Amino acid sequence: MKSEKDLNLPLYYDLYGSFLTEKQAKVFELYYNDDLSLAEIAREMAISRQGVMDTVKRSRNKLYGMEEKLGLVKKELEK
Template sequence: MKHEKDLSLILYYDFYGEFLTERQAKIFELYYNDDYSLAEIAQECGISRQGVLDALKRAQVKLKDMENKLGLIADSKEI
């Protein structure tokens, strides 16, 4: 099963990336910005592939939650 990237999350990261933990931010950047595979990130970070997926999912939820609370992306689109 191939994991599909939601590239709209890069915009969320630009606005709210500082709210992620250091590890979540590193994994997010490796996956979305550097185009590492899940296996490559797992090897780089010394965790399992499932651990990488879990960290990405937690980061995605946190980024979307911050947008729901603050709405900075929606506000910037209106302007």
């Protein structure tokens, strides 16, 4: 079961996605929005599967960090 934090990840991306690098944003979109596997993304972007996983983790951590600092999603959900 996905945690509430994971369920809010698309909201975090909508608000804070511009803080990701171009590569991080592309990998995030392919992984979460297009539901591609790590191997499919690796082939498409010509990087290793581990490189894709590292980018996904870094992107997710960056989005969580932005929400922790700014709390915009939390404020919006409390309305």
